[in-house]
Amino acid sequence: MIFDFVRSVAAASLMILFSNAWGDLTTEQKASKDRGVVLYNMSLGKQVNNQAAPLIEVAAKAGDPESQYYMGEIERQKSMFMTSEAQQWYQKAAGQGDIYSMLRLATADNKLCQLLKSCGLAVKTSEEWADSARILGEQRASQRNGEAMFQLYLLTGDLDWLVKSADAGFSEGQDWLAVQYQEGAGFFLIPGKRNEEIERLFRAAAHGGYVPAMGNLAMYLLLKKDLVGAGNWIKAAAEHGHFGAVSSYGAWSAHAPDRVGLPLDLVKAFGLIYLLAEAEPGAYGYGERKLKKISDMMSDEQIKAGKAFAGEWKKTHPPLSRFLPKYGF
Numbered sequence: 001m002i003f004d005f006v007r008s009v010a011a012a013s014l015m016i017l018f019s020n021a022w023g024d025l026t027t028e029q030k031a032s033k034d035r036g037v038v039l040y041n042m043s044l045g046k047q048v049n050n051q052a053a054p055l056i057e058v059a060a061k062a063g064d065p066e067s068q069y070y071m072g073e074i075e076r077q078k079s080m081f082m083t084s085e086a087q088q089w090y091q092k093a094a095g096q097g098d099i100y101s102m103l104r105l106a107t108a109d110n111k112l113c114q115l116l117k118s119c120g121l122a123v124k125t126s127e128e129w130a131d132s133a134r135i136l137g138e139q140r141a142s143q144r145n146g147e148a149m150f151q152l153y154l155l156t157g158d159l160d161w162l163v164k165s166a167d168a169g170f171s172e173g174q175d176w177l178a179v180q181y182q183e184g185a186g187f188f189l190i191p192g193k194r195n196e197e198i199e200r201l202f203r204a205a206a207h208g209g210y211v212p213a214m215g216n217l218a219m220y221l222l223l224k225k226d227l228v229g230a231g232n233w234i235k236a237a238a239e240h241g242h243f244g245a246v247s248s249y250g251a252w253s254a255h256a257p258d259r260v261g262l263p264l265d266l267v268k269a270f271g272l273i274y275l276l277a278e279a280e281p282g283a284y285g286y287g288e289r290k291l292k293k294i295s296d297m298m299s300d301e302q303i304k305a306g307k308a309f310a311g312e313w314k315k316t317h318p319p320l321s322r323f324l325p326k327y328g329f
Contacts, residue, residue, distance in 0.1 A: 025059055033059035033067050040070060041321040042243070042279060049074045060089065068093035069101045073328075082108040084121075091123055094132070099151045100327050102133035106155070130155065146170025154327055159185055166201060171210035172325075174201045178216065199224075206233065211240045212323045218245070222259065231260035238272070241318035243279070246272050247286060254294050270294050270306030271313060278310070279320045 025033065036055030043049050053074050059067035068089045075086035087108070093101035105122075106129040124132070133155050140148035141161075146168030153161035153173070162180065165173030178201035180186070181194055188194040202220055205213030214237035222230040234252070237245030250272030252258065253265045273294060277287030295303055 025062055025064055029059045029062050029064070032056075033064065036067075037070065038319050038321065040074070041324050042319075043322075043324070049077065060092075063096075065093040065096040065098040065101070068096075069098050069104075072101060072104060076104070087122070094129065095123075097136060099133050099137055099148065102129045102136075103151065103154055103327065106130035106133055144168055146173055149173065150176070151327075166204075169204075169208065171205040171208035171213065174205035174208070175210055175213040175216060178202045178205070178213075206236075211237055211242050211321075214240065215242050215245045218248075227260040231262055234260070239317055241321050243276070243320045243322045246320060247276055247290075250276070251290065254297075256290075256293060266294060266298050267302055267305045267309055270298060270303060271309030274307060274310040275313060275320060 024030075032055045036052045036057075036059075039052035040049065040056065043052065053071065056067050056070050056074070060071045072086045072089035072093065075083055075089060082104075087105070090101040090104050094105055105124070106126050108126060133151070137148045137152040137155065141152060141164070146165045147170050149161050149165035149168060150170055150173040153159070153165060153176075159180065162173055162177050166177045178198045181198050181201070186194070188197070199217075199220060202213050202217040206217045214233050218230045218233035218237060221227075221233065231252070234245050234248050238249040248259075249262075250269045252260055252262050253272065254269035255262075255264050256269075258264075270291065273287050273290045275287075277291055280287055298306070
């Protein structure tokens with residue numbers, strides 16, 4: 001009874017504290033953040049993050065907690081350990097109720113920064129941040145917040161929280177649960193039930209607009225030999241800007257290889273792969289290598305039409321993204 005009362009008071013205090021978050025960003029600040037996040041989600045290295053950081057930092061300095069979290073991620077990924085710069089950004093975001101930042105602070109390995117004597121000033125211990133994340137997460141979860149349930153899964157590793165997140169309709173939680181089931185998590189008494197759940201969850205997440213699930217569903221249906229379904233969902237993921245799906249959609253349209261029976265369309269294939277080459281320039285990029293193979297099968301007129309196709313696609317579709325998980329490695 002006393003313990004429950006203390007937890008209730010603590011949760012209420014945290015909600016009051018975290019309700020004093022900064023207001024909305026200006027149009028310019030939001031545009032800068034959005035462009036920075038697009039670059040961040042295409043990143044595979046420091047060069048892209050160096051381009052993303054100054055754009056996201058505009059919103060982070062304006063007090064946007066999500067931007068502050070992303071700045072923490074960028075700084076942490078530079079050295080692959082918790083630097084003082086990363087810690088400061090995470091603490092700012094966590095102070096406004098960002099649970100992902102609390103999780104980073106709760107699980108940070110500070111051994112290397114301690115060795116280098118470069119650790120920042122901690123306002124809480126890792127255990128205290130874990131408690132804050134748990135209390136705030138449980139409070140939000142009690143209001144049927146599926147993302148909070150997902151965050152509690154990340155904190156505790158308890159699969160029940162991931163199941164609850166999926167049941168609450170949180171698309172990322174549904175996709176994660178399907179992947180966990182694919183990897184053998186959970187127990188299913190009835191033969192075939194596991195595969196039914198995997199497909200159901202991927203479909204729910206895909207229909208919910210979670211783009212990575214569209215790609216995962218396409219690959220799952222391909223394994224089931226549902227070629228029409230796989231083709232439709234890889235097309236949908238590509239149209240939402242999924243980098244990997246654009247790659248597959250382009251290659252399959254060129255019959256290089258013919259995986260799902262799409263009509264041969266070299267102009268479309270060239271245009272799609274051209275987008276990849278533009279997004280990731282360089283002789284060693286996938287797009288550049290694939291373009292050479294496709295262009296060898298095309299006339300100059302077809303190549304010109306392919307470039308025009310790419311230009312129109314960019315006008316009518318979202319920018320390419322790898323859709324990195326928000327709480328990744």
